[in-house]
Amino acid sequence: MNNSNRKILVCCGTGCLANNSFEVYTKLKEKLKDTKIAVQPLVKATGCNGLCEKGPVVKILPDDISYFKVSTKDVDAIVEKTILNGEIIDKLLYYDTNEKKKLISHKDATFYKHQQKISLRNIGEVDPLLIEDYLERDGYKALRKVLFEMTSEEIIDVIEASGLRGRGGAGFPTGSKWRTCYKYNNFPKYIVCNGDEGDPGAFMDRSIMEGDPNTVIEGMIICGYAIKSHKGYLYIRDEYELARKNMQIAIDNAKKHGYLGENIIGSNFDFDLEIVRGGGAFVCGESSALMASIEGNVGEPRAKYIRSVEKGLWNQPTILNNVETWANIPPIISNGAKWFKSIGIENNSGTKVFSLVGKVKNTGLVEVPMGTKLRELVFDIGGGIIKDRPFKAIQTGGPSGGCIPKEHLDISLDFDSLSNIGSMMGSGGVIVMDDTTCMVELARYYMEFLSEESCGKCTTCREGIKIMLEILTNITKGEGELEDIELLLDLSETISNASLCGLGKTAPNPVITTIKYFKDEYIDHIVNQKCNAGICKKLTSYYIEEEICIGCGLCAKKCPTNAITGIKKEPHIINADICVKCGACFTNCPTGAVKIGGVVVESKN
Amino acid sequence: MKVKINGKLYNGNTGETLMELAKRNNIYIPNLCHKKGFEGQGRCRLCIVEINDGGKTKIVSSCVYPIKDGIEVSTNSDKIIKIRKNIILLLLLRTPNNDTIKSLAKEYNVDIHYKYLDNKKKENCILCGLCVEACDKLGTKAISLVNRGTTKKVSTPYDDASKDCIGCAACVEVCPTDAISIDDKNGKRTIWNRTFNLVSCSICGKYFTTYEALKYTDDKLNIEKENQICNSCKRKEISKKFKESFKNTY
Ligand SMILES: Cc1cc2nc3c(=O)[nH]c(=O)nc-3n(C[C@H](O)[C@H](O)[C@H](O)COP(=O)(O)O)c2cc1C
Ligand code: SF4
Ligand code: SF4
Ligand code: SF4
Ligand code: FES
Ligand code: FES
Numbered sequence: 001m002n003n004s005n006r007k008i009l010v011c012c013g014t015g016c017l018a019n020n021s022f023e024v025y026t027k028l029k030e031k032l033k034d035t036k037i038a039v040q041p042l043v044k045a046t047g048c049n050g051l052c053e054k055g056p057v058v059k060i061l062p063d064d065i066s067y068f069k070v071s072t073k074d075v076d077a078i079v080e081k082t083i084l085n086g087e088i089i090d091k092l093l094y095y096d097t098n099e100k101k102k103l104i105s106h107k108d109a110t111f112y113k114h115q116q117k118i119s120l121r122n123i124g125e126v127d128p129l130l131i132e133d134y135l136e137r138d139g140y141k142a143l144r145k146v147l148f149e150m151t152s153e154e155i156i157d158v159i160e161a162s163g164l165r166g167r168g169g170a171g172f173p174t175g176s177k178w179r180t181c182y183k184y185n186n187f188p189k190y191i192v193c194n195g196d197e198g199d200p201g202a203f204m205d206r207s208i209m210e211g212d213p214n215t216v217i218e219g220m221i222i223c224g225y226a227i228k229s230h231k232g233y234l235y236i237r238d239e240y241e242l243a244r245k246n247m248q249i250a251i252d253n254a255k256k257h258g259y260l261g262e263n264i265i266g267s268n269f270d271f272d273l274e275i276v277r278g279g280g281a282f283v284c285g286e287s288s289a290l291m292a293s294i295e296g297n298v299g300e301p302r303a304k305y306i307r308s309v310e311k312g313l314w315n316q317p318t319i320l321n322n323v324e325t326w327a328n329i330p331p332i333i334s335n336g337a338k339w340f341k342s343i344g345i346e347n348n349s350g351t352k353v354f355s356l357v358g359k360v361k362n363t364g365l366v367e368v369p370m371g372t373k374l375r376e377l378v379f380d381i382g383g384g385i386i387k388d389r390p391f392k393a394i395q396t397g398g399p400s401g402g403c404i405p406k407e408h409l410d411i412s413l414d415f416d417s418l419s420n421i422g423s424m425m426g427s428g429g430v431i432v433m434d435d436t437t438c439m440v441e442l443a444r445y446y447m448e449f450l451s452e453e454s455c456g457k458c459t460t461c462r463e464g465i466k467i468m469l470e471i472l473t474n475i476t477k478g479e480g481e482l483e484d485i486e487l488l489l490d491l492s493e494t495i496s497n498a499s500l501c502g503l504g505k506t507a508p509n510p511v512i513t514t515i516k517y518f519k520d521e522y523i524d525h526i527v528n529q530k531c532n533a534g535i536c537k538k539l540t541s542y543y544i545e546e547e548i549c550i551g552c553g554l555c556a557k558k559c560p561t562n563a564i565t566g567i568k569k570e571p572h573i574i575n576a577d578i579c580v581k582c583g584a585c586f587t588n589c590p591t592g593a594v595k596i597g598g599v600v601v602e603s604k605n
Numbered sequence: 606m607k608v609k610i611n612g613k614l615y616n617g618n619t620g621e622t623l624m625e626l627a628k629r630n631n632i633y634i635p636n637l638c639h640k641k642g643f644e645g646q647g648r649c650r651l652c653i654v655e656i657n658d659g660g661k662t663k664i665v666s667s668c669v670y671p672i673k674d675g676i677e678v679s680t681n682s683d684k685i686i687k688i689r690k691n692i693i694l695l696l697l698l699r700t701p702n703n704d705t706i707k708s709l710a711k712e713y714n715v716d717i718h719y720k721y722l723d724n725k726k727k728e729n730c731i732l733c734g735l736c737v738e739a740c741d742k743l744g745t746k747a748i749s750l751v752n753r754g755t756t757k758k759v760s761t762p763y764d765d766a767s768k769d770c771i772g773c774a775a776c777v778e779v780c781p782t783d784a785i786s787i788d789d790k791n792g793k794r795t796i797w798n799r800t801f802n803l804v805s806c807s808i809c810g811k812y813f814t815t816y817e818a819l820k821y822t823d824d825k826l827n828i829e830k831e832n833q834i835c836n837s838c839k840r841k842e843i844s845k846k847f848k849e850s851f852k853n854t855y
Contacts, residue, residue: 306671453753455757456752457757459692462732490691498653
């Protein structure tokens with residue numbers, strides 16, 4: 001085997017590290033050292049490949065072999081079989097659930113084929129701690145271009161013409177934000193990167209900061225140069241230790257190489273970056289709360305009638321963008337506005353990273369062109385629903401996003417289409433739900449999350465969410481009344497209209513959309529005292545349909561309380577008095593004979 | 606700057622908030638967290654109004670909204686009244702037995718028999734933040750808003766007797782709902798878990814403040830230990846002196 005340009009990339013993102021990928025990495029290096037190979041292949045630790053659930057991930061280049069769920073026990077075989085003899089280890093290959101076969105290169109998987117990487121372009125391919133790796137992939141070329149060939153206006157023109165919209169939630173046009181800030185002649189000005197990533201389940205920003213920190217740095221310096229700012233802050237979520245570490249190392253290395261600090265690569269332009277550790281609350285991702293937190297104050301939002309491009313950090317003009325937004329800047333400068341605009345759809349240029357989680361077969365980070373259909377995301381990339389159960393809904397936009405039912409499966413994933421149907425893009429979290437999700441309980445769950453995460457500053461958000469939570473809890477316990485539905489909608493209107501910041505303004509979304517698309521579920525809970533998903537235990541009972549039951553006895557075997565009795569090959573019966581409603585029989589019955597019923601009004605003794 | 610409020614034109618100053626403009630012109634907008642000297646909190650949300658800015662209507666809180674030329678404001682549109690009623694209802698749910706909130710509820714015809722109302726609740730604080738602002742302004746910073754979400758409250762550090770509190774009761778003074786417990790008894794004042802000795806006025810003999818508060822203001826204003834005279838006696842003294850000097854000159 002020729003090892004002269006061989007590379008072995010070991011994923012060392014947070015997900016894979018949790019599954020001991022660093023041990024795999026060190027063991028691989030040791031093993032190779034002990035093995036007599038004329039030219040040693042290069043072993044690199046990279047950032048997240050977006051398939052954490054199947055990690056640790058090891059990729060071998062240029063052969064393009066990818067191994068999944070690799071453990072230290074596999075290292076000997078990888079070196080001896082694959083590196084020395086070019087043999088492929090079957091059991092470590094990727095299994096494509098769509099094509100129902102194993103693949104040598106994961107790039108052939110449906111999961112990957114539909115993707116197009118711009119902001120994630122380097123992740124998994126470079127060692128985030130080596131600036132040389134970044135430079136090798138055209139890193140800091142865009143910076144060189146702006147510093148020596150472009151004026152502020154030209155830079156802003158390109159960003160504006162590209163149609164880039166902020167990836168942090170609201171989709172505000174980035175170019176126009178920069179232009180407004182550029183116009184204020186009030187110095188100093190500041191640049192801020194929002195790395196708070198509060199949406200549960202979203203991890204694209206973390207992956208970028210961990211796996212390709214230089215692209216964020218480069219984007220921020222370009223903006224600094226364009227609007228004449230010399231100082232930037234990276235506000236990084238409290239829990240993101242590895243992101244902070246990699247970011248700091250990248251900043252130090254960029255300084256050493258002259259890309260950051262004074263007189264950047266001989267251009268006379270100075271720019272410095274500082275990392276600020278997040279305040280640890282969801283609301284700190286909101287721009288004004290974030291800035292208050294950087295200033296050392298309590299992370300409470302303020303009214304934004306005067307925008308932060310005019311008066312932001314310490315009341316000075318400030319540009320705040322999301323991590324993914326920053327990662328798009330260098331490629332746009334290098335490849336031009338036209339190129340970026342050619343990807344995606346009208347008014348929604350480029351790609352968006354989604355973190356696909358929930359009841360889909362393939363979960364992970366995916367970057368697709370804007371305008372990709374929801375169906376494609378769930379069924380092609382996601383491989384469909386686990387155990388091929390019925391698809392019920394997806395939730396986008398984080399805790400205050402909305403639920404989208406199957407009627408809208410063909411919706412285009414872009415800022416405008418999502419908000420048109422009452423949901424939102426948010427940071428790109430996508431949670432897939434099957435028929436075992438109760439939509440009332442889901443709404444209740446989000447209200448609980450938001451009642452804890454509201455900063456508590458304003459009456460409507462603090463007290464409004466609290467009472468909505470109380471009403472929803474009652475409904476899930478079977479104590480709701482029909483008029484509660486109207487009440488929820490009435491309160492929603494007040495909360496979204498009168499709250500101070502985006503958290504309160506969007507908080508009612510999960511309730512509004514579940515009532516809009518799944519009103520019968522509310523009615524089932526209230527009138528029929530029944531939770532069809534079997535989630536609200538007070539409104540759930542299980543029974544066995546005689547005609548379907550084949551008497552295999554599997555349910556009885558799985559029942560933890562021995563509530564099921566019956567003779568082999570004859571219909572079984574559940575004793576409601578003993579049943580603890582765990583649902584084990586329901587999920588394990590091979591014929592679907594176990595059914596969900598509503599409240600048992602009176603049980604016979 | 607011209608601003609139309611409820612159909613009438615008014616002249617506004619640059620940088621002024623809608624609330625300030627309205628107050629100057631005796632237009633009442635309900636508010637609970639706004640007081641002279643402590644403007645711009647935007648906490649209670651009661652002061653919301655509807656504005657029309659070049660054809661676009663939106664709801665803003667008037668105490669923090671800087672006026673713009675040409676906007677049309679409605680302080681009492683049907684939509685505003687409906688939402689304001691709900692805000693009062695939300696406050697009532699928090700403090701069902703508070704007189705200030707109860708009379709607001711009556712004024713706005715809010716259903717006080719709302720089924721989710723828990724009449725046993727003893728809470729009085731509506732988290733308007735004015736007490737904290739007042740204490741901050743004095744420079745004592747003995748109390749602050751702590752926690753978030755529904756557990757937010759006004760408190761001293763760790764709920765202990767505050768070292769910084771001087772017992773001046775400025776917080777009590779500004780509280781719109783009489784929520785701060787203060788107890789003056791037998792020459793002693795108990796507030797924020799701490800007990801102070803009260804000072805009596807050397808003229809009328811009434812207890813009027815704490816030693817700590819007196820010393821704090823004296824130190825701050827850099828005056829020699831003044832006579833311990835309460836405000837009302839001080840006022841009387843001044844007017845007496847004024848009258849005397851008046852007599853002497855004419
Ligand atoms: C409650 C709340 C939480 C937010 N959390 C985040 C976050 O974690 N990360 C983020 O980038 N933006 C977050 N945002 C949006 C930011 O306020 C802001 O719009 C965004 O960072 C601007 O960057 P962009 O234009 O590049 O999207 C949040 C907004 C709200 C209202
Ligand atoms: S809307 Fe909620 S999170 Fe935002 S300022 Fe008000 S209380 Fe805080
Ligand atoms: S739901 Fe659980 S406890 Fe009840 S019968 Fe089925 S397996 Fe047994
Ligand atoms: S104690 Fe009074 S002044 Fe202080 S926040 Fe509560 S209601 Fe406002
Ligand atoms: S951390 Fe390795 S794939 Fe995400
Ligand atoms: S007075 Fe404006 S929000 Fe309280």
